[in-house]
Amino acid sequence: xxxxxxxxxxxxxxxxxxxxxxQVLAPPVVRYDGQSVVRVDVRTVKELQTTLALTDDVWSxxxxxxxxxxxxxxxxxxEALAAAGLxxxxxxxxxxxxxxxxxxxxxxxxxxxxxxxTYHTLAEIRAYIDGLAAANPxxxxxxxxxxxxxxxxxxxxxxxGPGGPGNRPAVFFHGCQHAREWITPAATTFAADRxxxxxxxxxxxxxxxxxxxxxxxxxxxxxxxxxxxxxxxxWRKNRRDNGGGCTGVDNNRNWGFQWxxxxxxxxxxxxxxxxxxxFSEVENQVVRDFVIANPRFxxxxxxxxxxxLIMSPWAYTSALPPNHAVFQQLNAAMAQAVFNTHGKVYTxxxxxxxxxxxxxxxxxxxxxxxxxxxxTFELRDTGQFGFLLPxxxxxxxxxxxxxxxxxxxxxxxxxxxxxxxPLPTYVAPQVASTVQVxxxxxYSASVASGTxxxxxxxxTSGGFAQTSLTPLGGxxxxxxxxATACGNVLQFYxxxxxxxxxxxxxxxxxxxxxxxxxxxxxxxxxxxxxxxNLGWTVANTALTGGAWIRADPVGxxxxxxxxxxxxxxxxxxxxxxxxxxxxxxxxxxGAADVDGGPTVLTSPQFSLAGASSATxxxxxxxxxxxxxxxxxxxxxxxxxxxxxxTLATITNTGGWGVMSxxxxxSVTPTSLMRIRFSVADNPNxxxxxxxxxxxxxxxxxxxxxxxxxAxxxxSTAAPVLNVNDFTCFLNLFAAGASSAxxxxSTTPPVLNVNDFTCFLNxxxxxxx
Numbered sequence: 077x078x079x080x081x082x083x084x085x086x087x088x089x090x091x092x093x094x095x096x097x098x099q100v101l102a103p104p105v106v107r108y109d110g111q112s113v114v115r116v117d118v119r120t121v122k123e124l125q126t127t128l129a130l131t132d133d134v135w136s137x138x139x140x141x142x143x144x145x146x147x148x149x150x151x152x153x154x155e156a157l158a159a160a161g162l163x164x165x166x167x168x169x170x171x172x173x174x175x176x177x178x179x180x181x182x183x184x185x186x187x188x189x190x191x192x193x194t195y196h197t198l199a200e201i202r203a204y205i206d207g208l209a210a211a212n213p214x215x216x217x218x219x220x221x222x223x224x225x226x227x228x229x230x231x232x233x234x235x236x237g238p239g240g241p242g243n244r245p246a247v248f249f250h251g252c253q254h255a256r257e258w259i260t261p262a263a264t265t266f267a268a269d270r271x272x273x274x275x276x277x278x279x280x281x282x283x284x285x286x287x288x289x290x291x292x293x294x295x296x297x298x299x300x301x302x303x304x305x306x307x308x309x310x311w312r313k314n315r316r317d318n319g320g321g322c323t324g325v326d327n328n329r330n331w332g333f334q335w336x337x338x339x340x341x342x343x344x345x346x347x348x349x350x351x352x353x354x355f356s357e358v359e360n361q362v363v364r365d366f367v368i369a370n371p372r373f374x375x376x377x378x379x380x381x382x383x384x385l386i387m388s389p390w391a392y393t394s395a396l397p398p399n400h401a402v403f404q405q406l407n408a409a410m411a412q413a414v415f416n417t418h419g420k421v422y423t424x425x426x427x428x429x430x431x432x433x434x435x436x437x438x439x440x441x442x443x444x445x446x447x448x449x450x451x452t453f454e455l456r457d458t459g460q461f462g463f464l465l466p467x468x469x470x471x472x473x474x475x476x477x478x479x480x481x482x483x484x485x486x487x488x489x490x491x492x493x494x495x496x497x498p499l500p501t502y503v504a505p506q507v508a509s510t511v512q513v514x515x516x517x518x519y520s521a522s523v524a525s526g527t528x529x530x531x532x533x534x535x536t537s538g539g540f541a542q543t544s545l546t547p548l549g550g551x552x553x554x555x556x557x558x559a560t561a562c563g564n565v566l567q568f569y570x571x572x573x574x575x576x577x578x579x580x581x582x583x584x585x586x587x588x589x590x591x592x593x594x595x596x597x598x599x600x601x602x603x604x605x606x607x608x609n610l611g612w613t614v615a616n617t618a619l620t621g622g623a624w625i626r627a628d629p630v631g632x633x634x635x636x637x638x639x640x641x642x643x644x645x646x647x648x649x650x651x652x653x654x655x656x657x658x659x660x661x662x663x664x665x666g667a668a669d670v671d672g673g674p675t676v677l678t679s680p681q682f683s684l685a686g687a688s689s690a691t692x693x694x695x696x697x698x699x700x701x702x703x704x705x706x707x708x709x710x711x712x713x714x715x716x717x718x719x720x721x722t723l724a725t726i727t728n729t730g731g732w733g734v735m736s737x738x739x740x741x742s743v744t745p746t747s748l749m750r751i752r753f754s755v756a757d758n759p760n761x762x763x764x765x766x767x768x769x770x771x772x773x774x775x776x777x778x779x780x781x782x783x784x785x786a787x788x789x790x791s792t793a794a795p796v797l798n799v800n801d802f803t804c805f806l807n808l809f810a811a812g813a814s815s816a817x818x819x820x821s822t823t824p825p826v827l828n829v830n831d832f833t834c835f836l837n838x839x840x841x842x843x844x
Contacts, residue, residue, distance in 0.1 A: 106308040108175060110151040113168040113462060115144045117759045126160050133310065134347060135462050137383050137431045137454060143701070143762050146459055148310070163759070167459050174464045175309050181467050192266055192474065194467045195258050198228070198302050201265055201294050205233050212272045214238045215285070221293070222362030226315060228298040230362050235271045237286035245488040245519045246370065249377035249481065250293035250363070253327045253438065255300030256310045256463045257381040259455050259473055264294045264379060266474030267481055280482065280585040287578055288485045289372065297327055297359055310463060314359055316351070318344035325351040328378070329436040330360045333444040334392040337435030350436050363438075367446060374488045374519060376442045376450040377481065382462050383431070384422045385454035386410050386480065389443045391427035392435040394637075397443065400426070404730055406449070406487060410480040417476035420456065421707065423700075423727045427452065429637045430728075451484070453477065486584055490521035490574035493582035496552060498736065501691070502776055505562035505595040513570050513582065516551050520576075527573035530555030531587065534564055540587055545570070560595045562778035567592050594776075601690065601749075602682035602773040605646045606653045611680035618758065622656040622670030622765075624677040630658040634665035634701050634763045638731065645695035645732045645769035653695075653769035656755055665701075670764040673756030677768065681716060684745035687775035692751060693736040697767035698729050700757075706764045709754045712739065716748040723751075734770075745775070784843035785818065786835065796843055805835050 113135055118124045124141055128134070130153045136146035146167060149157065157164055168174055178195075185194035191204060209216040215237065220229045236244060249267075251260030271290055274281035295301050299315040313324025322345040329340035332354030340350035355361050367373055388403035390396075397403065407424035414422045427434060431454075442450040456465055456473045465473070494514045503509040511530070515523055528547070531540040545553035557566050567590040570582040583589050604610050606626055614624045628651045631642025644653035654677055659668035684690050692712065700706040707727050711720040723737045739745065751773070757764040786797055788804035808816040809827055817826055818834035 104175075104305070104307050104309055106310075108148075108171040108310070111148055111171040112151075112154060112166055113146060113148050113171060113459075114154060114157065114164040114166050115146050115459060116157065117163040118143060118145050123162055126162060127157070130156050130160075136459075137380075137385075139432060144759070146462065165759070167462065168464070174461070178309075178464055178467075185467070192262065192269075192470050195262060195470070196265075197305055198295060198298055201261055202229070202231055204265060205231065205268065205294065208268055208272055209233060212275075215272055215275055216268075221366040223358070224297070224299045224314075224362075225358045226299045228302065230293065230296065230298060230359065232291055232293040232366075233268050234289060234291050235268060235285065236289035237275065237282070240286075241289040241372070243520065244287060244289045244372065245374035246289040246291050246372045247375040247377070247481070247485050247488065248291040248293070248367070248370070248373050249379060250296045251379045252295045252297050252301050253378060254312045254380060255297050255304040255314075256312055257455075258304070258463070259381045259465045259470065260379045261294040261301070262470045263455060263474045263477045264292050266470070267478045268292045268294075270474075270478050278585070279581075279588045280583070283580065283584050284482060284485050284489070287489050287580075290481075290485070291370070291373070293363070296363060299359075300324070312347050313349065314357055316357065318349070320344065322349075325349055325357050327357055327359055328380075328438055329434065330355065330357045331436050331438050331441035332360075332364070333436075333441035335436040337392050338433035339391070340435050348434075354436060364441070367442060367448070373446070373448050375484050376439070376448050377484065378438045378450070378452045379455065379477070380452060381455040381465065382457055382459070383454040384420060384456060384458055385430060385452075386414070386422050386424040387427045387430050387439075387452050387454070388424075389426065389440055389450060391437045391440050392433065394426075394428045394433075396426065399443075399449065402449070403451075406484060407451070408730070410451070410483050413479040413483040414476040417479050418472050420476055421725055421727050422453075425637075425728060425730060429701075449484075449487070453480065488519040489580050489584070490518040490576055490578040491523055491572050491580040492516045492518045493570060493572075493580075498734075499591050500593050501736075501738070502596050502598055502774075503557065503566065503593045505564075505597060505778070506559050508559045509557045509593075510554050511557060511568065512548070512552060512554050513545070514551050515545075515553055515570070515572050518574065518580075521574040521578065524573040524575050527571075528553050529571050530557075530568060531571060531590075532557055532566060532568040534558070534560050534566060536565055536567060536592075540567075540569075540590075542571075557593070562595055562597060564595050565592060566595065596688070596776040596778055598774050598776055600772060601684055601687070601775040602679070602771065604679075604771045605650055606644065606769050606771075607646070607650060612654065613678045615676045615678070617674055617676075619673045619675050620671040622668060622673070622755075622757070623675045624654050624656055624753075624755075625658065626652055626654050627658055628652055629655045629767060630661055630663075632659050632663060632665040632667075632765070634699070637699065637701075639665040639669070639699045639701070639763055640765045641697050641732065641767050644767075645697075645734075650769075653767050654753075655697075655767040656765055665765070666763045670706075670755050670757045670766065672758050674754040674758070675756070676752055676754045678717065678752040679750050679771070682749050682773060683747040684714075684739070684749050684773075684775050685747040687745040687777050689776045690739040690745060691736050691774050691776075692723060692739065692771075693734065693774070694771045695732055695734050695769040696726055696729060696753075697732050697765070698726050698755075699763070699765045700728055701763040706755075706757050706762055708766050710735075710737065711752050711754070712743055713750045713752075714743050714746045714748060717750050717752075720752070732767075732769075749773075784838075786838040786841070787843055788835075797839055801839065 131147035133148040251264040329350040335354030341348045411422045439450040528545040569590040632640040657668040710723040755766040788801040818831040
């Protein structure tokens with residue numbers, strides 16, 4: 077029997093015996109010899125029909141025309157795809173070898189060591205969760221929502237600060253609606269581990285746990301998950317016997333809201349079989365009743381893999397939900413949290429238009445029937461490994477998922493902070509500067525008037541001073557940062573109290589992770605609103621359509637979403653921007669979008685010589701349909717384009733938005749600077765549109781201190797000012813040197829007694 081400890085030893089060993097891996101590592105019954113996973117470029121109805129007819133298992137979450145479809149195929153099916161003339165890339169050439177490698181990794185990891193080094197059975201996950209609660213009785217409790225079809229526990233762990241949960245809002249998330257998505261119970265268990273390890277030591281986690289409850293259900297579909305370990309690694313559904321040799325219902329097509337519509341199958345053998353009726357499945361009934369019995373649930377996340385997506389309602393229709401603006405704000409914030417962790421790009425948006433129509437899904441029921449803000453995550457990767465994500469990606473995937481979960485939880489704090497405009501990263505030296513923040517009532521609490529304050533310090537250590545924020549009306553507040561010398565750093569954060577007695581900071585970690593601005597002189601090195609031609613160039617490689625042009629954009633829509641912008645970003649009378657071609661008014665979205673590529677837009681040369689740092693700001697638009705990984709890349713060069721450094725990879729933006737990027741520290745500012753923007757749809761598998769406007773490049777530097785005039789001889793030895801400086805000035809005066817014209821007069825005689833007086837005054841004032 078073995079026991080395994082928590083990651084980095086931050087949580088004690090559970091103490092309960094785990095089942096021996098020898099009991100679970102026997103080879104599964106089903107093998108995948110000769111099978112592979114391929115990505116088919118589907119362009120027509122006929123090609124889609126052929127693709128689906130030549131597979132027993134679709135891996136990708138999007139199945140439709142004009143995009144990639146990932147499928148598992150036998151050797152014969154793969155040959156048939158080629159014979160049918162379908163274009164495809166091989167993602168996994170030998171599927172069984174991947175399954176074998178995964179089993180071998182688990183077998184080799186079956187010794188005491190970090191728990192998140194490998195994947196775990198249902199029994200091991202339950203024992204670990206029980207151990208977390210046993211080691212943290214003041215913070216965690218384990219419960220069972222109900223039993224699965226085959227009478228397995230559907231268990232969960234509740235985590236919140238001492239004295240809770242009381243009336244605290246709760247965020248509920250689960251993994252493993254689909255059995256083969258092993259990374260999802262790993263990531264949810266990782267989140268439970270991190271919450272408990274961070275309480276009392278991590279200010280952000282501590283604040284959240286003192287105000288929010290986290291309810292975590294690692295395995296929604298325990299029967300299917302167990303089957304994926306013992307019999308069929310790539311099993312997806314539950315274990316319902318449908319008769320006729322067909323087994324399993326797709327739990328994520330069985331929820332009772334808008335059940336039976338698009339994106340769900342009536343075929344009992346299908347991987348997306350919706351079941352005979354909404355909530356026909358025991359697991360769905362159990363979780364439904366669990367949600368209804370917990371009216372404090374305010375946020376919900378259904379965690380899946382793979383594709384790297386963060387999505388929100390609706391899935392059953394392209395119509396936008398009433399809370400669309402809130403959903404998009406949170407989608408973007410969570411995607412940014414993921415990116416900030418390890419640089420992984422997650423596309424975000426409504427389910428229907430981001431990946432596919434899907435009726436009877438959990439997210440739609442939780443939001444549509446219970447009015448809970450609901451999301452779904454599709455974790456790593458984008459197809460290289462698919463459902464067989466290597467174990468060495470458990471920890472980084474868990475970290476980025478955890479940060480996204482914390483970001484959502486912040487929305488349910490007693491006080492909500494937001495930024496009406498980006499905070500400055502640079503401020504003018506020797507001048508007081510202002511910052512603005514919006515402070516609103518939060519979840520079941522309101523802001524205690526008069527408690528709104530700004531904390532600040534000069535430098536990166538020492539205590540913070542505080543000052544009251546000035547209300548501007550409508551929840552908007554302004555604070556003043558002190559003047560500081562050029563090159564100095566100002567750190568700051570905001571804070572307010574709720575009427576319930578909670579003190580909330582923004583950022584939530586407060587003094588442990590403040591905002592920061594550097595006092596420095598700014599000049600505009602390059603600026604272009606694209607209204608006139610300043611000399612940008614376009615180069616295309618293997619492009620069949622959609623090259624960059626400077627024009628008044630023509631708006632197009634695709635599947636209910638705005639594809640090409642209708643207007644540029646510049647306020648009126650601005651008209652033009654750079655856009656990837658223009659279709660016709662009312663024309664199809666794909667008629668002039670990017671096909672192939674890339675198409676590359678390169679700026680004229682500009683100078684950053686003498687700058688210590690710089691920012692590159694621009695308005696950007698990118699639309700890439702159906703969850704395609706197509707993106708726009710922003711790059712910079714300091715040697716006139718000989719080499720390039722990537723600044724950002726931009727995915728779906730949901731409209732116009734402004735991006736401000738620092739010049740990387742690895743790029744030395746020179747007089748030979750250029751930037752460029754590249755877009756490709758290669759393989760040509762989606763509608764892809766891009767636009768760029770209002771580029772502003774700012775250079776930052778601290779001017780050199782003026783020389784000390786009284787130090788005529790330029791000595792540095794103490795005392796710096798001495799009799800030698802008088803002698804130096806007398807010699808210059810006698811020689812008629814222009815440098816002796818201390819008062820700067822131009823009236824003859826230029827050198828006179830006033831210059832002696834000027835020098836004496838400078839000597840008396842000393843050097844700074």
